[in-house]
Amino acid sequence: MEYMSEEPNLLWKPADEIKQQANLSSYMHWLQQEKDVHMETQAELWDWSVNHLEDFWASIWQYMQIQASEPYTQVLASRQMPGAEWFVGARLNYVEQVFRHATPDRPALLFRSETGPLQEVSWQELQHKVGAVANGLKALGVGVGDRVVAYVRNNIEAVIAFLACASIGAIWSSCAPDFGTKSVADRFQQIEPCVLFATDGYRYNGKLQDRRSTVAELRQALPTLRKTILIPSIYEAPDLTNDADMLLWNELLASDTTLTCTQVAFNHPLWVLYSSGTTGLPKAIVHSQGGILLEHVKFLHLHMDLKPEDRFFWYTTTGWMMWNLLVGGLLVGSTILLYDGCPNYPDIGGLWNLVQEAGITVFGTSAGYLTACMKAEITPGQTYQLTQLRALGSTGSPLPPEGFRWVYQAVKQDLWLASISGGTDVCSAFLGGSILLPVYAGEIQTRVLGAKLEAFDELGRPVINTVGELVLTEPLPSMPLYFWNDPQGKRHRESYFASYPGIWRHGDWIELTSRGSAIISGRSDSTINRKGIRMGSSEIYRAVEDLPEVVDSLVIGVELPDGAYYMPLFVVLKDAQPLTEDVSKKIKTKLRSTISPHYVPDAVVAVHEIPRTLSGKKLEVPVKKLFMGLPLEKVVSLDTLSNPHAFDDFIRIAAQFRTTNGSAVSN
Missing domain, CATH: 3.40.50.12780 (ANL, N-terminal domain)
Structure with a gap:
């Protein structure tokens, strides 16, 4: 190299x-x-x-x-x-x-938590445990096409449970234990699971997070469950004498370890994943065994x-x-x-x-x-x-x-x-x-x-060296x-094929260069359209966050009732420093000189944090909708965020904005 x-x-x-x-x-x-x-x-x-x-x-x-x-x-x-x-x-x-x-020469898995030592799992051990859990699930009556859900940590047991599920042709779906009860229930209720794998808690950033009450709430919220399999992680295993609907992980591991893989069609469902669900019910996305x-x-x-x-x-x-x-x-x-x-x-x-x-x-x-x-x-x-x-x-x-x-x-x-x-x-x-x-x-x-x-231009033509809509034509x-509980495929078509029938529109701005590389310019559904000039947000972020004073940023564009356009830039400053006139001027000068005067915001506003999804994406569209007058509950599901408290600043600032300018939408 x-x-x-x-x-x-x-x-x-x-x-x-x-x-x-x-x-x-x-x-x-x-x-x-x-x-x-x-x-x-x-x-x-x-x-x-x-x-x-x-x-x-x-x-x-x-x-x-x-x-x-x-x-x-x-x-x-x-x-x-x-x-x-x-x-x-x-x-x-x-x-x-x-x-x-499978080979004795290398481990299959390595695992480490914040505080524990690095662990190794051999291919043989993994195969035996997958076989045991698969046979344990079959003994519970789980079969081809049944849904098995998991509220689990990123650990060895999670991989074993998934592989066991896939081996018998059941359909897997998981959520991380940092999801709240409502967020998990909104996902799992859609697919009517028969078994839940669950953890009792986890450690994050040195702090213990107890999830026993959340698991209890999930069991109540999922009436189709036949069994809950508890994976003790933080606390001692509970006494389940009076709880016939719960098993301990080790009880499954006591099953026969012989692994037999059920043969399924190429397009048989493997798992259900979910869209972020920042607004509305998360889409339950079904992928196939063969396709994945x-x-x-x-x-x-x-x-x-x-x-x-x-x-x-x-x-x-x-x-x-x-x-x-x-x-x-x-x-x-x-x-x-x-x-x-x-x-x-x-x-x-x-x-x-x-x-x-x-x-x-x-x-x-x-x-x-x-x-x-x-x-x-x-x-x-x-x-x-x-x-x-x-x-x-x-x-x-x-x-x-x-x-x-x-x-x-x-x-x-x-x-x-x-x-x-x-x-x-x-x-x-x-x-x-x-x-x-x-x-x-x-x-x-x-x-x-x-x-x-x-990359498609506004007329649906492929372009090179120009920013356009990311599409797939094959x-x-x-x-x-399909999406679960979308029998006519309406929601599926609206999500990807509404703009260009028969062509997948992904919702990103992209530039394909003449040498074959690509530059993503942000989400097209949060496009800034100022004076007829469309721009992706990522260029603004690159310029602003290059300044030593700025830790993070978010920009939106709001169409006002009188035809005007308001483009504020929100910034998180290093060490929570106050936003001074000098820093604000420096930010605007940077955007004007390095990109274009069109990118200079109408206002620079300091906030404590930028709201992000659990996977780290900035929430431009929900913030924009707040400024357009929509209430918070219609803008975002807070359970889907890594830092829901970050919206506190935006709620206050949006309310002040609407008081001054009026709602940009009719409520």
Whole structure:
């Protein structure tokens, strides 16, 4: 690997040895030898993959040696969206693909909590425990298509429970224990589960969080439950003599350990994930066993370059799709690390210390964590031994160019930085890394293979080097089968296909560059449209948060009844300093000089925190709706936020604004 300094935006390019050892290179060589398909570059490979969908996905099936008890008769029976039919006739099981990699040479799982030692789980132990829990579930009457839900920590038991569930053809769904009762009930009630896995509590940032009362409330809120399986984590196991509807985890582990994987159709549901639910009931998104299996082996093997000898870690909880993707590391034989705790415990370098301790080779985190480390001016490369770390992943929000540069200055020069962007909707990425390509500051390296992604202008035409709507014009196997309790598919169509019938609109602004990379400019549904000029919020954030005084920021644009437009910028200042006229002027000057006078806000307002979802996304649209006069209960579900108290400032400021300007909407 080489560190580049001759071009200001070119930060890294792979050495020839890295290219030769890359999974992508092996795959292209295989295509040449086995399929007589010749490609020399990533761009040529992507072009072939999206213009020959059937051939591409059939090659992934064969190259990754997908096990199936019955072969498919057709790769893609229908290309329409929604409703594409993939790998018709195939019968398989996700869990079989996991355990075909079982080996005594490497552990399957690593786990650490905030306070405990690093634990290892062998492939054999994992397989035996998955078999025991699967047989225990079957003894409880759980079968194909039944829903099993989990209110659990990101730990070993969570992975075992999920794999056990998938192995018998049941449908999994999980929430992290930092979700409140209403938030969890809003999700789980939709799918009528028969079994609940639950934890009694967890530790976060050094503090004990008791969840026993929440579990009791959930049991009352989920009338379809037949059993609750308690996983004692913090407290001693309770006496269940008088509670016939609850079992202890160890009782399941006492079952027969023989693992038998039930064969299911390619499009049989694997799990239900949920949209953020910041407004309205969360969408219950159903993904298929086969679709997720193929998408994850493709993305993790080819785009994250994961190999069996890798130790793979992404900081996540069981309530974020990155947990599902992390578990997918087992599909390619990698060892995965589970961490249950705060990323900043005992200090902001906590995750870097964990990377050192566990010998992580591929480390994924959020852009927010990386920018927080940058703001804190830490130097992980000097403080920790990161010699084994070869790749760093970033997602959750756009990583600004300054964040890219900080990685190469403060973490490691010989490091591949793979920024990715996708969504819960497909439980994967549309845009991601390629270890064959250089890394440019602020840019995602490539569109992922098999994803026919375009940027559409206002007339629905593909554009290059211009910001447009992120759309997919061809189907992916991991697109939702459907939404639960949406029998006519109305909500499903409205979510993705209302703007362009038959074409997936994701809701992001994107610029595709002439060299094949991409820049995400924020959510298109929170677009700033000032004097007819549309702009994404991320450019503003990059400029403002580059100032040493600013820790975080949020911008909105509000259409007023008289036709005027109000664009305030909210900032969180370092060390809770007061907002002075000098700082406000400095912010406006920065935006005027580095971007455009159109980006200068009408007001700069200091707040204590920027409200974010549990996965770290800024809540621009709910804040905008507050200023438009909508009440808080119609704007956001506070249970879905990582910091619900952050709305206190915005409620007060929005009320003052409406008193002065009047409501922007009719109540």
